[in-house]
Amino acid sequence: MGSALEARELTKRFSDTLAVNNLNLTVDAGEVVGFLGPNGAGKSTTLRMLLGLLRPSSGEALILGHPAGSTFAREHTAYVSGDVALWPQLSGSEAIALLGALHRSSDDSYRDTLIERFELDPGKRIRAYSKGNRQKVALVAAFATRADVLLLDEPTSGLDPLMERAFRECILEAQQRGQAILLSSHMIDEVEHLCARVAMIRAGLLVSIADVEVLRQHIGTEYEITGDIGDVKGVQGVTSVTPLPDGARVQISGSPDALLRFLATSHVTSLHSRQASLEEIFLSFYDEATSPSPTT
Numbered sequence: 001m002g003s004a005l006e007a008r009e010l011t012k013r014f015s016d017t018l019a020v021n022n023l024n025l026t027v028d029a030g031e032v033v034g035f036l037g038p039n040g041a042g043k044s045t046t047l048r049m050l051l052g053l054l055r056p057s058s059g060e061a062l063i064l065g066h067p068a069g070s071t072f073a074r075e076h077t078a079y080v081s082g083d084v085a086l087w088p089q090l091s092g093s094e095a096i097a098l099l100g101a102l103h104r105s106s107d108d109s110y111r112d113t114l115i116e117r118f119e120l121d122p123g124k125r126i127r128a129y130s131k132g133n134r135q136k137v138a139l140v141a142a143f144a145t146r147a148d149v150l151l152l153d154e155p156t157s158g159l160d161p162l163m164e165r166a167f168r169e170c171i172l173e174a175q176q177r178g179q180a181i182l183l184s185s186h187m188i189d190e191v192e193h194l195c196a197r198v199a200m201i202r203a204g205l206l207v208s209i210a211d212v213e214v215l216r217q218h219i220g221t222e223y224e225i226t227g228d229i230g231d232v233k234g235v236q237g238v239t240s241v242t243p244l245p246d247g248a249r250v251q252i253s254g255s256p257d258a259l260l261r262f263l264a265t266s267h268v269t270s271l272h273s274r275q276a277s278l279e280e281i282f283l284s285f286y287d288e289a290t291s292p293s294p295t296t
Contacts, residue, residue, distance in 0.1 A: 004029045004180030005050065005149050009059035012045050012204075019045045021204040022059070027180045029148070032171060034191035034198035035184040036282055042204040043184045047153050050182070051079055063149050075104055078147035082154025084138040086126045092137050093122035099141035111144035117166045131158035143170050150174060150181045156190065168194060188279040200282055215281045220253040222275075227268040235262045 003026035012020040020042040027033045037043050048054040050061045052069015063073035086095050096115075100106030115122055118136040126134065135158045142150065156164050164187075171194050174181060185191050191198060192212065199209040208215065220239060226247040233241050236258035242249040247270075252259055256273075263271070 003027060003062075004031075004064055005182060006062040007046070007050065007059070008062070010046065010049060010056055010061055011058045012042075012049060012054060013057045019204050020049070023201070023204070023206055025199055025206070025209065027149075027182050029180050030175055030178045031197070032175055032181045032183060032195045034195035035182055035201065036188075036191065036198055037201035040203075041201045043201060044153055045204075046201070047079070047151050047182070047184060050151055051077065076148040077151060078103065078142040078145045078149070079151045080135075080138045080142045080153065080155040082157040084131075084134045086134055086137060088125065088127035090126055091123055092120060092126065092129065092133070095126055095137050096122065096141045096144070099138075100144060103141075103145045103147070105146070106141075106144045107146055108144075110146070111140060114140040114143055114170070117169070118163060132160065132163065135159055136163065139167065139170070143174065146174075146177065146179070148179060150179055152181065153184045154186065155183070156185070156187065164190065188282070212281075220251055221256065221273055223250045223252065223256070223259065224248075224270075224272045224274070225250060225263065225268060226270040227266065229263060229266040229268060232259065232262060235259050 005025075005027040007023050007025040010020055010023040010025075011018075023042075023046060025033075025046075035043055035046070045054065049056050050063070050068050052061075052067070052073060061068035063070075063077055066072040068077075087098070090098065096111065097106075100111070118140060120133060120136045120140065124133075126137070129137070135155070139155060142152075156167050159167065168190070171181060171183070183191060183195060195212065197209065197211055198215065200207040220237075224244070224247070226244075229248060232238055232248065232250055237252040237254045237256065238250055238259060239253050240251040250259065
């Protein structure tokens with residue numbers, strides 16, 4: 001069986017603006033892939049093409065091997081945006097029921113579990129809900145479908161930290177059931193905890209798509225060393241050294257063996273290591289992508 005979600009050379013042009021440029025991306029069943037990029041990078045445009053709401057200028061988007069927007073694809077996809085618009089006159093339960101009916105599939109028992117988990121009062125009218133509660137309605141409706149593919153665009157916008165935890169539980173359950181999830185988020189911590197792979201997009205182009213651990217290796221590891229360690233700049237793997245009042249902060253790429261051998265001959269009183277966060281990784285790749293090419 002092929003990927004649950006696939007974008008093949010997906011391109012979207014609006015007049016003179018190239019919003020998405022030749023994007024290739026796959027998400028397999030049971031996989032959570034993070035989709036990162038600054039505002040205007042092309043994330044939402046990509047998601048709309050995957051939903052079949054926008055027609056690609058070229059390339060194709062497939063859901064379980066079927067064209068995005070086809071009846072089959074729509075029945076096997078659920079979507080949550082970061083700015084949910086619902087029918088103000090309906091109650092929460094009526095809106096959830098209507099969304100389930102539109103999708104043609106909803107697990108009523110799981111829906112009730114989700115309502116309790118998200119602490120949603122389904123009897124209130126949508127007009128009386130806060131932004132966070134409207135978001136809960138959309139999340140409950142989407143997860144209750146148990147759709148094979150979940151497309152989530154800033155899904156926890158407006159949720160408090162306790163509800164963000166409930167959201168993460170739902171994602172892990174969906175993953176265990178074999179659902180494929182593409183998660184677009186500005187919350188680096190959310191992506192870091194849920195995703196093994198991340199796709200980074202800038203100005204419509206994929207800057208990188210790789211395992212989080214592989215991306216961390218690209219940045220390397222930071223060591224904060226206290227003591228009289230001498231000159232470590234020439235040690236193999238050291239990429240930067242920042243002097244500190246009582247030692248140095250050392251960045252390395254690759255294996256730390258050479259650095260540790262060097263430190264074994266120095267007077268070290270403390271040594272602390274720290275891996276790069278996903279935010280630092282993203283900023284590093286973004287900076288590389290935005291750096292001007294050298295002129296000749």
